Amino acid sequence: MSLTVPAGTSLDPALVALYKDLHQHPELGFREHRTASLVAERLRALDIEATTGVGGTGVVAVIRNGPGPTALLRADMDALPVTEDTGLDYASTVTATGADGSVVGVAHACGHDLHTTCLLGAAQQLAGDLSSWSGTLVLVFQPAEELAAGAQAMVDDGLYDRFPRPDVVLGQHVSPLPAGKIAGHHGAAYAGSDSLRVRIVGKGAHGSMPQSSVDPVVMAAATVLRLQTIISREIPSTEVAVLTVGSIHAGQAANVIPGEAELQLNIRSYDDATRQHILDGVGRIVRAEAAAAGAPEDPTVTEFERFPVVVNDDDALARTFQAFGDWLGPDHLLDPGAGAGSEDVGILATSADAPLSFWLLGGSDPSLFTTGDLSDPALLKVPSNHSPKYAPVIDPTLSLGVTALVTAARAWLPARTA
Ligand SMILES: [Zn+2]
Ligand SMILES: [Zn+2]
Numbered sequence: 442m443s444l445t446v447p448a449g450t451s452l453d454p455a456l457v458a459l460y461k462d463l464h465q466h467p468e469l470g471f472r473e474h475r476t477a478s479l480v481a482e483r484l485r486a487l488d489i490e491a492t493t494g495v496g497g498t499g500v501v502a503v504i505r506n507g508p509g510p511t512a513l514l515r516a517d518m519d520a521l522p523v524t525e526d527t528g529l530d531y532a533s534t535v536t537a538t539g540a541d542g543s544v545v546g547v548a549h550a551c552g553h554d555l556h557t558t559c560l561l562g563a564a565q566q567l568a569g570d571l572s573s574w575s576g577t578l579v580l581v582f583q584p585a586e587e588l589a590a591g592a593q594a595m596v597d598d599g600l601y602d603r604f605p606r607p608d609v610v611l612g613q614h615v616s617p618l619p620a621g622k623i624a625g626h627h628g629a630a631y632a633g634s635d636s637l638r639v640r641i642v643g644k645g646a647h648g649s650m651p652q653s654s655v656d657p658v659v660m661a662a663a664t665v666l667r668l669q670t671i672i673s674r675e676i677p678s679t680e681v682a683v684l685t686v687g688s689i690h691a692g693q694a695a696n697v698i699p700g701e702a703e704l705q706l707n708i709r710s711y712d713d714a715t716r717q718h719i720l721d722g723v724g725r726i727v728r729a730e731a732a733a734a735g736a737p738e739d740p741t742v743t744e745f746e747r748f749p750v751v752v753n754d755d756d757a758l759a760r761t762f763q764a765f766g767d768w769l770g771p772d773h774l775l776d777p778g779a780g781a782g783s784e785d786v787g788i789l790a791t792s793a794d795a796p797l798s799f800w801l802l803g804g805s806d807p808s809l810f811t812t813g814d815l816s817d818p819a820l821l822k823v824p825s826n827h828s829p830k831y832a833p834v835i836d837p838t839l840s841l842g843v844t845a846l847v848t849a850a851r852a853w854l855p856a857r858t859a
Contacts, residue, residue, distance in 0.1 A: 452837070452839060452840050453565075456558055456561070456562045456843070457839065459483070459561065460555065461835075463549065463554035464549050465532075467521075467535055467554065468519065468520055468537075468547070469520060469521075469537055470519040470585030470587050470591060471497045471498055471519075471585045471590070471591070471594075473519055474498060476498075476557065477498045477500050477518065477584075478493070480500045480518070480582050481493050484500070484561070487568050487569075488568070489502045489504055495595050495598050495599075495603075496583075496592075496593075496600070497591070497598075498585075499581070499583055500582040501600065502579075502580040503577065503605060504567065504568055504580070506571050506575055506576060506578070507857075508575060509574075509575040509576025509577070510577070510609070510854065511576060511578075511606065511608050512576065512578055512609050512850050513579040513607035513610045513793070514560055514578065514581070514611050514846055514849075515610060515611070515612035515786055515789055516557045516559065516580075516581070516582055517583045517584075517786075518582050519586055519588070519591065520533075520550070520551075520553065520554070521548060521549075521550045521551055521827060522539050522540075523547070523548045523827065523828075524545075525550065526830050533546070533547060533548045535548075548829065549832070550826065550828060551587065551827055552614070552615035552804060552831070553586065555615050555833050556612075556613065556614070557582060558839060559613070559802075559843050560582065560846060562840075562842075566847050567847060574850075574854040575854065575855055575857050576855065578850060579605055581595065581600070583595060583786075583789075586784065586785055586786075589634070589747060590785070592785040592789050596788060596789070600792070601792065606793050608795055609796050609853050610786070610793065610795050610796070610798070611850065612789075612797075612799050612800075613801070613849075614784065614799070614801055614826075615802045615803075615826075615833050615838065615842065616801040616803060616804060617824065617825045617831075619809070620838045620841060621773055621813070621837065622773055622775055622803035622813055623765050623769065623773060623802060623803065624801040624803070625753065625776065625799070625801065627753055627755050627758055627776075628752060628753060628779075629711040629750050629751070629779055630752065630753045631748075631751035631779070631781075631782055631783055631784050631787075631799075632750065632779070632780065632782065632783050633709065633710050633711065633747075633748060634707065634747065634748040635707070635716065635747050636705065636706070636708075636744065637705070637742055638703065638705055638743045638744075638745055639664070639703065639705075639723075639727050640701060641660050641664065641691075641704070642700070642737065642740060643655040643660055643698075643700060643701065643734070644700060645698050645700035646698045647696070647698070648695065648696035648698055655734055655735055655736050657698075657701050658691050658698070658702060660702065661691055661702035661704060663730050663734075664730045665689065667726045667729075668684060668686060668706070668722075668723065668726055671718075671719055671726070672684050672719075676715060676718065676719070680711075681711055682708070682709060683707075683709040683710075683781070684706060686704055686705070687705055688704065688705035689702070689704050689705075691703070706723065708723075709781055711750055711779060712750065723742060724742055727742055728740060748783035748785050749787050749791070751786060751787040751797070751799060752787060758798045758800075760852050760853070761800065761852055762774055762800075763852070765800075765845065768844065775814065775815060777815060782826075784799070798849065800845070802838065802841065802842050805833070807837075809823060
């Protein structure tokens with residue numbers, strides 16, 4: 442049995458070609474030069490005013506269409522340092538120099554090429570039908586989502602001084618759900634994420650003379666274990682939070698006690714108080730373990746990446762999903778609960794003090810599923826975002842993604858009557 446797939450708009454061959462082109466030419470965060478110029482070129486061909494270079498490689502387009510509210514539609518454009526293994530005839534073979542100087546494969550393993558293409562498709566439809574709506578549309582093609590930096594870079598570059606400030610921020614992310622399903626969660630929908638670097642300073646010595654050392658390896662080990670007690674002993678069981686030590690480095694030889702150790706931590710949380718409690722706990726434990734060891738120097742804790750919690754506004758999400766329900770029927774809408782993944786789209790909303798409505802767009806082949814709901818066993822089998830095997834199925838995801846954006850925008854922009 443396969444699922445019924447609702448109708449989007451008909452599949453536009455020019456959009457399919459553009460999608461495949463973007464898919465074959467992925468670019469890492471803040472290097473989306475080719476992508477941005479293709480986006481701007483296409484917008485200008487539609488007679489839409491477009492500005493490039495916003496926050497590095499971001500593109501902003503504005504469609505002013507009379508009185509009414511301002512809706513911001515957002516897509517991200519960056520790819521990941523992943524070597525594609527989808528077997529598709531339009532798979533990426535691109536490589537680039539990664540952050541550490543090594544050569545890495547580059548792929549649109551998170552589907553941002555689909556987001557970009559869908560937003561261009563939505564721009565084409567809405568700009569081609571100006572007599573049916575009024576208000577202002579701001580189209581944001583954001584760089585560097587995967588680096589947790591693109592949204593903030595655009596805001597810092599004057600996004601809301603140079604372009605109209607929105608009354609609502611709307612956006613979507615393609616997901617492994619079957620195409621034809623749209624999912625959204627009210628309130629804290631995606632986790633806040635903090636990545637920290639902890640530098641522990643000890644005193645190096647010959648491996649045979651521990652009495653001359655302050656051993657940072659032992660300090661690091663004790664610190665890692667004690668950090669586990671923040672979630673297990675300090676956070677109430679009703680709160681969801683994660684603390685992972687994903688990297689630990691010290692020394693290079695068995696018979697040398699090194700002078701330093703470095704840990705990298707990732708923290709996931711869903712509210713500010715819990716986040717602050719965990720951050721305070723990390724600082725307290727790192728300092729206390731160093732003090733317990735008699736370290737010659739205080740350790741340092743540096744945050745190098747932060748995604749704030751993505752909070753969907755209750756009324757905004759309800760309004761958007763009412764429109765999706767009218768289009769798709771309620772059976773095609775899901776509430777996946779709060780996700781552990783992270784996104785920087787929330788920065789575009791909080792910086793404008795505007796409500797956010799952000800949803801997941803199903804992108805997997807519907808014929809692989811039986812029920813298509815969250816208990817469908819196929820969900821555990823289909824590749825997920827960031828996998829080298831991840832790529833959404835073009836038909837019908839592309840046309841559904843375009844229609845979703847148009848439907849969401851129209852839920853906010855008043856209809857014109859002749
Ligand atoms: Zn991603
Ligand atoms: Zn993504």
